[in-house]
Amino acid sequence: MRAVDTNILARYYLxxxxxxxxxxxxxxxxxxxxxxxTVLLELEWVLRSxxxxxxxxxxxxxxxxxxxxxxxxxxxxxxxxxxxHCREGADFADALHHAASHACSEVLTxxxxxxxxxxxxxxxxxxxxxxxx
Numbered sequence: 001m002r003a004v005d006t007n008i009l010a011r012y013y014l015x016x017x018x019x020x021x022x023x024x025x026x027x028x029x030x031x032x033x034x035x036x037x038t039v040l041l042e043l044e045w046v047l048r049s050x051x052x053x054x055x056x057x058x059x060x061x062x063x064x065x066x067x068x069x070x071x072x073x074x075x076x077x078x079x080x081x082x083x084x085h086c087r088e089g090a091d092f093a094d095a096l097h098h099a100a101s102h103a104c105s106e107v108l109t110x111x112x113x114x115x116x117x118x119x120x121x122x123x124x125x126x127x128x129x130x131x132x133x
Contacts, residue, residue, distance in 0.1 A: 031070035
């Protein structure tokens with residue numbers, strides 16, 4: 001099994017370098033590919049922030065990737081949960097952090113405006129709470 005870096009997946013989805021996109025496509029089709037969840041986190045950021053792709057398209061790319069039978073995703077179940085929460089309005093990074101914290105009693109943050117409020121709206125379990133004095 002071989003792990004891939006974010007730029008392999010970015011070329012595959014963005015097709016901004018046709019030669020590298022073809023190589024990435026062949027690699028993914030051949031199988032035996034491992035994608036760390038840190039690479040997924042970075043890929044989401046690249047697609048959204050650098051390539052300025054709309055949120056729905058970014059989520060579709062991530063869903064496509066984690067559904068590829070030839071590709072192994074680290075903590076696949078956690079990534080699926082994070083992607084579902086992302087489609088419901090959560091930030092993907094926050095959703096992935098939260099999914100990885102599923103065995104904890106709560107998730108603490110200073111981000112009241114975005115993370116705490118969105119998590120409450122989506123009824124995250126464990127709850128996300130603001131750390132206060």
